[in-house]
Amino acid sequence: APPEWDWRKKGAVTEVKDQGMCGSCWAFSVTGNVEGQWFLNQGTLLSLSEQELLDCDKTDKACLGGLPSNAYTAIKNLGGLETEDDYSYQGHVQTCSFSAQRAKVYINDSVELSKNENKMAAWLAQKGPISVAINAFGMQFYRHGIAHPLRPLCSPWLIDHAVLLVGYGNRSNTPYWAIKNSWGSNWGEEGYYYLYRGSGACGVNTMASSAVVN
């Protein structure tokens, strides 16, 4: 892997979004990944609809939570994702109003990624932002800097928040993952969370995945 990488500087990442009072992080993590995959494979950055997943992915539970692996299947089975403009976010579940005619992107498949963080970094630099899930310990009060909680307090077995890895690097010799969150730009570092890289901190390496766009 290159020593550092940031997909935000390469135009592969949309603006930070806000899930509101709804446990829909899984939808934001997946749409962020698909936005990146579509940009890298088709050349256009589109902001995609999380509300479509809340309403139409019946395997997941909308604001009560969901799994990226199910969401990829839902996108594939539905026939794609509409854009944020066409199917805008409401923050609560509604009747599914997906239209295949309005869908702007599709995915062909989804894959699980290595749990080795060096391999994750190499994959990210070459293939695009990665959907991951982490233990959100301390994030309620996070303001800025690289978080590195003690392992017993941020167990990799207690995963409760899905986010998007968009880059990595080092700040003053401290390796980090740059993580796009979905709590609005008035949280963290303009909506981003920086987490220590290399020790599986908060389970960042346990549930890495991506859509495949051919």
Added chain:
Amino acid sequence: VPAKPRADDEQAWDLSPPELLAPARFALDMYNYGRAAGMRAVLGAVRGRVRRVGRGSLFSLEATMEEPPCNDPLVCLLPVTKKTMLCSFEVLDELGKHMLLRRDCGPVNTKATEYGNETFSSFLPMLNKDPLPQDFSVKMATVFEDFMKTYNRTYESKEETQWRLTVFTRNMVRAQKIQALDRGTAQYGITKFSDLTEEEFYTIYLNPLLQKEPGRKMSLAKPVDDL
């Protein structure tokens, strides 16, 4: 009657029950906040100590809370028994105004505690012993007002505002403990979620399914060096 005169700030002394009434009642009100009538716990035994802090008094209470029996057969676990919780509270009384600084509760006769509340105690006992600054509650109320303005918060009643101030204060202590335990360069403090309890934050914003359900099995991606 206090066993010792209130001269020495560092000294704590045991209190007789009448002196505990006001802080214990306040702690009970906070414990029951948001519960419907009929669902509220009642105070059992209580004992406590007090020490002088700045212009106020810091009460450390130990109390048993008798939870009401569960009446809904669809919800209750069998056998239905009356549940007793053992709680320790720290209540600051400053100029007649009470503030709940700490609440740790767990079922009697078990070591289990309420979700998250005891997480740090074993790591940082010193934080619970440090003296509070003078006018702590006044300063905290000012910080809370700034928070309300910054994040455009309004609450439905005076009681809720008081409750949110209590939550906010406890959260500031929690953030300080998280800060002390972080090995990176992160800074923790006031955020737009600072007036939410840990349980509220978890319920509203997080995703419990991620640890409960396995999800669909996906094929492994080819490593990039194989491409």
